[in-house]
Amino acid sequence: MGQATIKNMNKGVYDDPIMEKFGDYAREGVFAMLWSRPGFDLKTRALICVISDTAIHAWPELAIHLRMAGRMGWTEDELTEALMHLCGYIGLSAVREAMIIAKHVFAEMHAEPDGGLA
DSSP: OOHHHHHHHHHHTSSSHHHHHHHHHIIIIIIIIITTSTTSOHHHHHHHHHHHHHHTTOHHHHHHHHHHHHHTTOOHHHHHHHHHHTHHHHOHHHHHHHHHHHHHHHHHHHHSTTOSOO
């Protein structure tokens, strides 16, 4: 996601007791356990998250996972093609929203000092 994004999330999302508990659980239960399992590399796991976020309309998480996927080596073209592939499976309206979010995330990443995307 990049250090600036993590810092902003910690400051704006996880800085109260309720969300701190959630963040602790997410780090332990999801990142420590699921993301460290054998079978898939981190790059593939990030793409799975992009697809599942789109399928369940988890828009804030999609922005996070698109950023993560871009930093793990997926290109803008590959990510948008993965989203386009979903048109026939989950519907145009969900993919349209995902593409709008991707457009904004990619623009933010391009504006970052390190260029953001792989």
